Amino acid sequence: MPVDLRESWFVGSVEIPTRLVLAPMAGVSVQAFRRQGRRFGAGLVCSEMVSCAGIEHRNERTLGYLRVAADEHPLAIQLFGSDPDTMGEAARMVEAAGADIVDLNFGCPVRKVTKTGAGATLLDDPDRAARIVASIVAAVELPVSVKLRRGLRDGSRDCLEVGPRLVEAGAASLTLHPRSAQQMYTGSADHTLTAELVDLVDVPVVASGDITSRARAEAVLETTRASAVMVGRGAQGNPWVLGEIMGDEHEPSREELVAELVLFVRETVRELGERRASSFLKKFYGWYLGRGRFPRPFKQELVQLDSTAEVERRLLAAAPGAIDLLERLESEIPTGAEVTLELPISVYGGG
Numbered sequence: 087m088p089v090d091l092r093e094s095w096f097v098g099s100v101e102i103p104t105r106l107v108l109a110p111m112a113g114v115s116v117q118a119f120r121r122q123g124r125r126f127g128a129g130l131v132c133s134e135m136v137s138c139a140g141i142e143h144r145n146e147r148t149l150g151y152l153r154v155a156a157d158e159h160p161l162a163i164q165l166f167g168s169d170p171d172t173m174g175e176a177a178r179m180v181e182a183a184g185a186d187i188v189d190l191n192f193g194c195p196v197r198k199v200t201k202t203g204a205g206a207t208l209l210d211d212p213d214r215a216a217r218i219v220a221s222i223v224a225a226v227e228l229p230v231s232v233k234l235r236r237g238l239r240d241g242s243r244d245c246l247e248v249g250p251r252l253v254e255a256g257a258a259s260l261t262l263h264p265r266s267a268q269q270m271y272t273g274s275a276d277h278t279l280t281a282e283l284v285d286l287v288d289v290p291v292v293a294s295g296d297i298t299s300r301a302r303a304e305a306v307l308e309t310t311r312a313s314a315v316m317v318g319r320g321a322q323g324n325p326w327v328l329g330e331i332m333g334d335e336h337e338p339s340r341e342e343l344v345a346e347l348v349l350f351v352r353e354t355v356r357e358l359g360e361r362r363a364s365s366f367l368k369k370f371y372g373w374y375l376g377r378g379r380f381p382r383p384f385k386q387e388l389v390q391l392d393s394t395a396e397v398e399r400r401l402l403a404a405a406p407g408a409i410d411l412l413e414r415l416e417s418e419i420p421t422g423a424e425v426t427l428e429l430p431i432s433v434y435g436g437g
């Protein structure tokens with residue numbers, strides 16, 4: 087019997103309406119991305135990782151990540167750090183901001199993060215990792231989830247030691263991306279480890295890594311007995327993969343593609359302002375228009391344009407039929423001050 091992706095599940099007391107989770111991605115997971123993911127079927131969305139040190143120092147840019155819009159629930163805000171007390175304080179701010187879940191990053195392999203004792207380094211220090219979870223569980227009422235890699239070095243199985251310790255310390259769910267930090271994004275995610283982790287803990291486990299189709303999502307859910315699958319890179323510039331995973335198989339027409347991209351551009355500009363959105367969006371043009379969907383020179387032309395208004399004009403000229411679709415999409419999304427909050431772009435590069 088295939089697992090029903092439309093069945094709900096719980097992280098602590100928070101009900102997640104589907105078994106599809108949109109991955110936290112630094113430099114990607116802005117509100118526009120999260121809102122789009124939800125529209126295409128994600129039951130839970132997550133902020134990118136937020137620095138606890140930045141929160142402690144009241145860094146304005148960092149605090150911007152803690153803004154939660156009215157239409158974002160359920161939403162997890164992800165923290166990274168290495169000091170249990172500072173992280174407890176930061177978690178209190180996440181709670182005050184209105185998030186539904188505090189997620190902890192124990193997986194980021196990027197040196198800027200690991201050299202501070204945060205991210206994947208914690209997989210090598212189960213005592214500290216457990217102390218961090220206990221400190222946060224004591225600080226907030228919200229459920230606390232943790233996202234892990236398999237370990238620091240290739241072949242590591244440390245997640246199987248650390249994971250149960252975190253649950254003992256009070257974690258309400260675990261997400262496993264079963265690559266080592268050393269691997270970064272090479273090789274493949276070994277979900278046999280996810281199955282082993284599921285066996286070891288009595289909280290929901292989310293499987294992250296290389297899930298890019300309904301067939302793969304179903305196979306991973308079935309073989310690991312994880313509670314949900316998480317999709318990251320596959321959804322970059324391709325929300326339709328989320329729809330396909332949820333059972334709505336459908337290749338977007340050129341008009342749908344352009345309408346979705348223009349909506350994304352508009353929402354991102356509202357969120358980040360023209361100047362920041364303009365550089366933030368460049369990678370998305372390649373992601374949306376690649377996969378043979380548009381000729382390469384067209385993508386290159388968009389990246390060279392100075393303003394997002396120009397980008398929009400060029401896109402709509404290439405697919406005039408997108409205008410009606412765009413109007414329909416815009417009429418369906420909530421607007422107004424409570425949903426268009428500024429969110430800074432991360433200076434970090436991965437997890």
Ligand SMILES: Cc1cc2nc3c(=O)[nH]c(=O)nc-3n(C[C@H](O)[C@H](O)[C@H](O)COP(=O)(O)O)c2cc1C
Nearest residue numbers: 109110111112135263294295296317318319436437
């Ligand atoms: C650009 C990028 C940024 C990421 N940032 C984060 C992050 O902030 N926090 C985190 O826990 N994982 C982060 N990740 C890891 C993803 O959440 C996910 O676990 C990983 O990409 C594997 O899933 P996928 O194969 O579906 O992409 C990031 C991945 C990418 C590609």
